[in-house]
Amino acid sequence: MSTIGKLSGVSQVTVSRALSDPSKVSPDTMARIREAIELTGFVPNAVAGALASQKSKLISAIVPSITNIVHATMVKGFSQIMREKGYEILLSEAGLNAEDEEKLVAAHLSRRPDAIYLTGIHHTALTRKMLLGADIPVVEVWDLTDTPIDHCVGFSHAEAARAVAQFAVEGGYHMAATVSAGDERALRRRDAFTQEFDRLTGFVAPTVTWETTASLPGGREALRRLLDELSFDRGVIFCSSDILAHGVMIEAMQRGLDIPGQIAVIGFGDQDFAEFLEPALTTVRVDRPHLGRMAADALLNRIAGHAAERPMTDVGYRIMPRCTT
Amino acid sequence: MSTIGKLSGVSQVTVSRALSDPSKVSPDTMARIREAIELTGFVPNAVAGALASQKSKLISAIVPSITNIVHATMVKGFSQIMREKGYEILLSEAGLNAEDEEKLVAAHLSRRPDAIYLTGIHHTALTRKMLLGADIPVVEVWDLTDTPIDHCVGFSHAEAARAVAQFAVEGGYHMAATVSAGDERALRRRDAFTQEFDRLTGFVAPTVTWETTASLPGGREALRRLLDELSFDRGVIFCSSDILAHGVMIEAMQRGLDIPGQIAVIGFGDQDFAEFLEPALTTVRVDRPHLGRMAADALLNRIAGHAAERPMTDVGYRIMPRCTT
DNA sequence: TTGTAAGCGTTATCAC
DNA sequence: GTGATAACGCTTACAA
Numbered sequence: 001m002s003t004i005g006k007l008s009g010v011s012q013v014t015v016s017r018a019l020s021d022p023s024k025v026s027p028d029t030m031a032r033i034r035e036a037i038e039l040t041g042f043v044p045n046a047v048a049g050a051l052a053s054q055k056s057k058l059i060s061a062i063v064p065s066i067t068n069i070v071h072a073t074m075v076k077g078f079s080q081i082m083r084e085k086g087y088e089i090l091l092s093e094a095g096l097n098a099e100d101e102e103k104l105v106a107a108h109l110s111r112r113p114d115a116i117y118l119t120g121i122h123h124t125a126l127t128r129k130m131l132l133g134a135d136i137p138v139v140e141v142w143d144l145t146d147t148p149i150d151h152c153v154g155f156s157h158a159e160a161a162r163a164v165a166q167f168a169v170e171g172g173y174h175m176a177a178t179v180s181a182g183d184e185r186a187l188r189r190r191d192a193f194t195q196e197f198d199r200l201t202g203f204v205a206p207t208v209t210w211e212t213t214a215s216l217p218g219g220r221e222a223l224r225r226l227l228d229e230l231s232f233d234r235g236v237i238f239c240s241s242d243i244l245a246h247g248v249m250i251e252a253m254q255r256g257l258d259i260p261g262q263i264a265v266i267g268f269g270d271q272d273f274a275e276f277l278e279p280a281l282t283t284v285r286v287d288r289p290h291l292g293r294m295a296a297d298a299l300l301n302r303i304a305g306h307a308a309e310r311p312m313t314d315v316g317y318r319i320m321p322r323c324t325t
Numbered sequence: 326m327s328t329i330g331k332l333s334g335v336s337q338v339t340v341s342r343a344l345s346d347p348s349k350v351s352p353d354t355m356a357r358i359r360e361a362i363e364l365t366g367f368v369p370n371a372v373a374g375a376l377a378s379q380k381s382k383l384i385s386a387i388v389p390s391i392t393n394i395v396h397a398t399m400v401k402g403f404s405q406i407m408r409e410k411g412y413e414i415l416l417s418e419a420g421l422n423a424e425d426e427e428k429l430v431a432a433h434l435s436r437r438p439d440a441i442y443l444t445g446i447h448h449t450a451l452t453r454k455m456l457l458g459a460d461i462p463v464v465e466v467w468d469l470t471d472t473p474i475d476h477c478v479g480f481s482h483a484e485a486a487r488a489v490a491q492f493a494v495e496g497g498y499h500m501a502a503t504v505s506a507g508d509e510r511a512l513r514r515r516d517a518f519t520q521e522f523d524r525l526t527g528f529v530a531p532t533v534t535w536e537t538t539a540s541l542p543g544g545r546e547a548l549r550r551l552l553d554e555l556s557f558d559r560g561v562i563f564c565s566s567d568i569l570a571h572g573v574m575i576e577a578m579q580r581g582l583d584i585p586g587q588i589a590v591i592g593f594g595d596q597d598f599a600e601f602l603e604p605a606l607t608t609v610r611v612d613r614p615h616l617g618r619m620a621a622d623a624l625l626n627r628i629a630g631h632a633a634e635r636p637m638t639d640v641g642y643r644i645m646p647r648c649t650t
Numbered sequence: 651t652t653g654t655a656a657g658c659g660t661t662a663t664c665a666c
Numbered sequence: 667g668t669g670a671t672a673a674c675g676c677t678t679a680c681a682a
Contacts, residue, residue, distance in 0.1 A: 001675070011653055016677065026651060041458045046435040047381065048675035050372045051658045055677095058436075066404075067397045076392050079418065088432060091416045093404065107413060110371040111383075133366045216598040247601065254603045276541040276572065278579045326659070336669050341661065351667060373659030376674045 004042055008032035019044055050112065059299070060108035061091045061117040062101060064183075068213075070241075070269060070288065071119060074141060077292025078117060085300060087114070094119075096183055102127045109134050115299040121145040121152060122184065137302035139295045143185060144312055151302070153295045153313040157185050158192035160284055160317040161238070164266055165196035167319050168236045173264060175235030176205040179222040179244050181214040186240035189268065193238050205238075206230045214240065219247015223263075227255075234262050236325060242267035242274045242283055249277065249324065265324040279323030291315045329367055333357035344369055375437065384624070385433035386416045386442040387426060389508075393538075395566075395594060395613065396444060399466060402617025403442060410625060412439065419444075421508055427452045434459050440624040446470040446477060447509065462627035464620045468510060469637055476627070478620045478638040482510050483517035485609055485642040486563075489591055490521035492644050493561045498589060500560030501530040504547040504569050506539040511565035514593065518563050530563075531555045539565065544572015548588075552580075559587050561650060567592035567599045567608055574602065574649065590649040604648030616640045 001015040008015070010029055018025045018033045025033070036042070050056040059082055063071040079089050090108055094101035102124045108116065109130055115137040121144070123131075131138050131149050138150035145152055168176060176197050180190040187209070194205045208222040208230070219239065226232040239245035245267030252263045259265060259279055267274055270285035294313050302308060326340040333340070335354055343350045343358045350358070361367070375381040384407055388396040404414050415433055419426035427449045433441065434455055440462040446469070448456075456463050456474050463475035470477055493501060501522050505515040512534070519530045533547040533555070544564065551557040564570035570592030577588045584590060584604055592599055595610035619638050627633060 012675085013654080013677085014652060016675095017652085020677080024651080029651085041454060043431060043434050043455065043459070045376075045437060045675050047372055047375045047437050048658090049677070051370075051376050051660085052675080052677040054658070056372065065401075066391065067394060067401050069392060069394070072392045072397060076390075076418070079391075083417070088415055088417065088436070090413055092408070092413065093401070106368060109368050111413070112370060112372050129366060130368065134368070216601040220601060243598070246598075250601065250603045273541040273568070273571075276545060276575065278575050337659090338661085338670080339668060341659095342668085345661080349667075354667085370659050373674090374661070376676085377659080377661040379661095379674070 001042075001044070003040065004033060004036045007036035007039070054112075056112050056114055057087050058111060058113045059087045059089050059115050059117060060105075060111070060113035061089050062094050062104050062108070063091070063119050064096055065093050065213075066091065069271060071142070073288040074292040074295070075117075077289035078141075078296045079292075081293050081296035081300070098122060098124045098127070102130075105130055115139070115303055117141065117295060117299070118149075120185070121148065121154075123149070137299050139298050141291060141295050144314060146311070148311050151298045151308045151311060151313070153291055153298060153315060155286055155315055155317050157188045160286075161189035161192035162196040163317070163319060164238055164284060165193045165200060167321070168197065168238070168264075168266065168325070169200045171236070171264075171325055173236040173325075174201055175203055175232070176201075177226050177230070177232045177235060177237045178205050178207040178209075178239070179219060179226070179237055179248060180207060180209045180240040181218075181244065182209060182211045186214075189240060190238075206232055214244045216243055216247040216250070219244040219249075220251040221247075223248045223251040236260075236264035236266060238266045238268075240268055242269045242271045242281060245281055245283065245324075246273070246277060249279075249281070260323070260325050267324075270320055274320075275322065277324075282322045282325040283320050285318045285320050287315060326367075326369070328365065329358060329361045332361035332364070379437075381437050381439055382412050383436060383438045384412045384414050384440050384442060385430075385436070385438035386414050387419050387429050387433070388416070388444050389421055390418050390538075391416065394596060396467075398613040399617040399620070400442075402614035403466075403621045404617075406618050406621035406625070423447060423449045423452070427455075430455055440464070440628055442466065442620060442624070443474075445510070446473065446479075448474070462624050464623050466616060466620050469639060471636070473636050476623045476633045476636060476638070478616055478623060478640060480611055480640055480642050482513045485593075485611075486514040486517035487521040488642070488644060489563055489609060490518045490525060492646070493522065493563070493589075493591065493650070494525045496561070496589075496650055498561040498650075499526055500528055500557070502551050502555070502557045502560060502562045503530050503532040503534075503564070504544060504551070504562055504573060505532060505534045505565040506543075506569065507534055507536045511539075514565060515563075531557055539569045541568055541572040541575070544569040544574075545576040546572075548573045548576040561585075561589040561591060563591045563593075565593055567594045567596045567606060570606055570608065570649075571598070571602060574604075574606070585648070585650050592649075595645055599645075600647065602649075607647045607650040608645050610643045610645050612640060 002012040005012045140152040143154040267283035274281040327337040330337045465477040468479040592608035599606040
């Protein structure tokens with residue numbers, strides 16, 4: 001900035017002003033400053049700016065996995081809003097382990113983000129302590145709790161799963177099974193579905209649960225086990241994700257089973273492809289881009305100094321009845 | 326740090342040393358410093374550190390879309406290596422527009438990243454100029470050129486597509502079609518395939534090309550057009566992505582067409598699901614996590630001061646013959 | 651409209 | 667092994 005100042009015959013501060021608020025500088029000097037910037041290819045140093053102003057215009061975001069479409073879609077909606085407001089996103093993957101998340105939170109906090117986006121509502125005690133100490137807005141997404149660190153945006157996984165059970169029973173199914181990934185939220189949905197289905201029908205749904213992440217072959221293998229080992233032979237299968245449901249469908253079709261005649265399938269997530277499978281997949285929609293945007297709004301509000309009115313935003317869910325049930 | 330120093334009876338500088346290199350400090354003071362840190366919940370300010378040391382331990386990454394699994398997977402491999410080495414990733418989406426990318430590059434550069442990861446080899450003149458001016462290592466991924474800004478890691482899209490054409494012809498197909506997304510690299514593959522197929526058989530493959538991003542319904546609609554409007558009725562269809570290929574398969578099956586008997590399908594990308602579709606999808610594999618890791622290695626090498634030996638790393642591709650051909 | 655001066659919280663360079 | 671002191675490149679009063 002000093003160099004630019006010299007070249008345009010003003011002081012360093014004037015250059016700073018010109019860049020942060022052109023209206024504070026005469027059109028004349030502004031022009032000369034622009035020229036000098038053009039000439040030298042000067043790029044302002046945001047690191048120094050952040051240190052001086054105590055505002056980094058940086059948002060920290062921590063997700064379980066960036067290749068998981070569920071989280072990628074939320075972050076996408078989130079970043080779009082944030083970018084419009086001049087914020088950049090520091091993004092890291094924490095996996096499903098709260099201790100790993102803790103390390104990342106510490107690393108991110110050292111860069112003094114203006115706010116932080118966390119996935120889920122389960123964090124270590126130290127994570128909470130650091131966050132509280134950092135005194136910045138925090139949003140927890142994809143789940144709900146009465147006691148968020150600051151604010152949470154999500155929906156009730158248990159309630160959604162119970163609604164699915166009711167939907168299934170109303171659809172005339174007396175038998176059910178579940179196929180689930182091993183993460184805590186998927187398990188919560190699985191258990192809520194099983195309980196509710198049991199309550200309504202007296203039938204206890206068998207389950208195949210994977211430790212690993214959801215995948216197409218996982219879904220195929222799950223149906224094999226359900227059929228061959230757990231003597232499940234007809235009814236509805238509630239899967240913890242659309243991709244698992246898709247695997248179940250492929251395996252069923254390959255075995256010549258009729259969907260939904262013999263095997264009915266319900267997914268979770270309403271990914272892009274769900275509606276266009278053959279038959280179209282019945283699933284549960286959560287508007288993830290919208291959820292991400294709500295998370296951004298919540299943070300922006302808090303950054304602007306407004307206290308959170310409510311500690312949570314429930315974005316709800318919606319069962320999408322299609323052709324697999 | 327001054328506070329920690331006071332609490333542990335040393336100066337601020339000693340605290341700095343203790344944190345950056347414990348061996349430079351007596352075990353005794355180290356212990357007291359640790360204690361004080363624990364007590365106060367002190368989190369070092371990396372912004373100030375970056376300003377003083379001129380090293381941010383930040384890597385800038387710019388991708389077309391974070392929800393695009395192709396790029397997400399590469400970035401995942403890339404970040405894994407980078408994180409191990411203590412770097413954090415500043416990630417932004419640029420879409421497919423070089424001007425938007427230019428703005429992002431400027432914004433990222435102002436945060437003084439230690440290196441930058443770019444997608445593709447086409448950038449604006451100003452982007453190149455800024456990058457050169459920033460004097461940091463740059464890696465361009467997912468494509469190859471003899472004149473990278475600094476280093477590129479990718480494969481030849483044209484060569485891969487020609488190999489697919491040869492594979493198809495060797496497989497006995499005399500007729501072909503293409504289904505393609507509208508991005509520059511997909512078009513390059515489409516055209517290379519068409520040319521090579523023409524050269525080998527004299528048959529000019531009709532095409533359905535989408536402006537929009539690849540999707541399942543896009544693939545279904547494409548097959549409809551090929552069949553109903555472009556009087557394509559048998560042969561092999563080369564798709565610019567596995568998801569498009571999947572759409573083609575679903576539409577074909579729904580119409581009762583035999584795969585690969587009447588309609589053969591070749592995808593691109595070898596996504597997780599490709600192998601487990603029914604029938605399993607023939608496609609082209611590019612080892613994306615590996616590509617990302619190579620990109621990280623290249624950058625790390627350059628950061629360590631080594632000049633790039635070669636301007637590019639070709640990670641190659643591999644045709645995966647499965648059951649749709 | 652512009653300039654001066656202080657300070658942001660570190661690291662780097664010497665000295666002891 | 668430890669400490670003073672000077673950067674690092676900005677922003678924010680305050681003054682002119």
